[in-house]
Amino acid sequence: MAFHLLERNRTGAIDLSNVLHNAMEHIHHCKRCRTFTEDELCEICRHPEREASGLLCIVESPQDVLAIEQTLSYKGQYFVLMGHLSPIDGVGPEEIGLTELEGRLSAGGINEVILATNPTVEGEATAHYIAQLCASHNVDASRIAHGVPVGGELEYIDGNTLTHAFSGRRKL
Amino acid sequence: MAFHLLERNRTGAIDLSNVLHNAMEHIHHCKRCRTFTEDELCEICRHPEREASGLLCIVESPQDVLAIEQTLSYKGQYFVLMGHLSPIDGVGPEEIGLTELEGRLSAGGINEVILATNPTVEGEATAHYIAQLCASHNVDASRIAHGVPVGGELEYIDGNTLTHAFSGRRKL
Numbered sequence: 001m002a003f004h005l006l007e008r009n010r011t012g013a014i015d016l017s018n019v020l021h022n023a024m025e026h027i028h029h030c031k032r033c034r035t036f037t038e039d040e041l042c043e044i045c046r047h048p049e050r051e052a053s054g055l056l057c058i059v060e061s062p063q064d065v066l067a068i069e070q071t072l073s074y075k076g077q078y079f080v081l082m083g084h085l086s087p088i089d090g091v092g093p094e095e096i097g098l099t100e101l102e103g104r105l106s107a108g109g110i111n112e113v114i115l116a117t118n119p120t121v122e123g124e125a126t127a128h129y130i131a132q133l134c135a136s137h138n139v140d141a142s143r144i145a146h147g148v149p150v151g152g153e154l155e156y157i158d159g160n161t162l163t164h165a166f167s168g169r170r171k172l
Numbered sequence: 173m174a175f176h177l178l179e180r181n182r183t184g185a186i187d188l189s190n191v192l193h194n195a196m197e198h199i200h201h202c203k204r205c206r207t208f209t210e211d212e213l214c215e216i217c218r219h220p221e222r223e224a225s226g227l228l229c230i231v232e233s234p235q236d237v238l239a240i241e242q243t244l245s246y247k248g249q250y251f252v253l254m255g256h257l258s259p260i261d262g263v264g265p266e267e268i269g270l271t272e273l274e275g276r277l278s279a280g281g282i283n284e285v286i287l288a289t290n291p292t293v294e295g296e297a298t299a300h301y302i303a304q305l306c307a308s309h310n311v312d313a314s315r316i317a318h319g320v321p322v323g324g325e326l327e328y329i330d331g332n333t334l335t336h337a338f339s340g341r342r343k344l
């Protein structure tokens with residue numbers, strides 16, 4: 001990219017460097033949910049109806065917030081871990097913001113914590129850990145459903161997912 | 173394939189044609205579940221513990237039976253539709269064996285029908301139709317879970333699946 005810019009677009013490159021510089025200087029973590037924002041509180045945390053919902057969705061990254069927001073079906077707040085528990089890499093509860101999360105749980109106003117960490121081994125372990133925190137603060141916790149993705153075909157779905165789809169079946 | 177066989181392996185081709193011919197002559201549909209078998213009843217339908225389970229899983233194809241069997245986690249019986257409802261192609265309830273299915277529902281011995289048709293529009297419509305049949309025979313029906321596949325990452329999952337994963341979330 002650098003060579004292309006040097007050869008063909010030096011003014012564009014200077015603009016890009018300014019934008020990048022500004023972003024690096026002005027974007028930090030939301031004080032409430034830890035996602036990226038230019039303000040003290042992000043737009044979602046400032047939304048009164050979102051707070052009134054009593055729902056708090058826990059995700060691993062700001063990209064997950066974007067993915068969920070694009071569905072237009074969730075109207076609660078978020079808490080962004082910026083990672084997952086990984087003791088082997090020195091990432092413990094403190095590093096993923098669980099002290100702040102406990103503060104929010106004790107402050108009240110949250111009726112349900114929705115655990116939307118990734119459906120990976122690390123994501124499951126992190127969800128399990130946070131579910132126990134919720135229990136100790138008497139806040140309900142739920143886990144997003146594992147199962148077959150919409151539009152797929154059963155025969156191409158991996159066995160582990162199929163097993164979850166069966167065990168998580170719902171009465172009609 | 174034909175040119176390759178003509179050029180390099182004529183005796184192999186004759187063997188293949190015999191195997192194919194035998195298969196076409198001897199493999200037909202299981203009288204009970206409609207999957208492919210060389211016998212009157214397939215191996216699964218002949219299994220007494222599977223019958224005793226009281227579970228009947230409805231799938232679209234014999235390949236789906238194989239995929240579910242590979243998980244080793246389901247121990248009930250199957251009913252294979254060999255397709256799905258598709259009125260535009262002239263595929264109605266009769267064509268996917270629902271008369272036989274109603275016979276099994278009225279005969280008793282089935283405590284739960286698990287609808288494992290594909291998570292597509294046609295599969296959902298077919299599952300919905302069969303759920304109504306079950307209700308009219310006072311047999312419980314359930315649908316396999318839709319949600320995020322195990323091992324994936326949230327940000328790469330389509331919005332429709334994410335929406336289902338949220339609405340199907342389970343209390344921990």
Ligand SMILES: [Zn+2]
Nearest residue numbers: 030033042045
């Ligand atoms: Zn925020």
Ligand SMILES: [Zn+2]
Nearest residue numbers: 202205214217
């Ligand atoms: Zn059979």
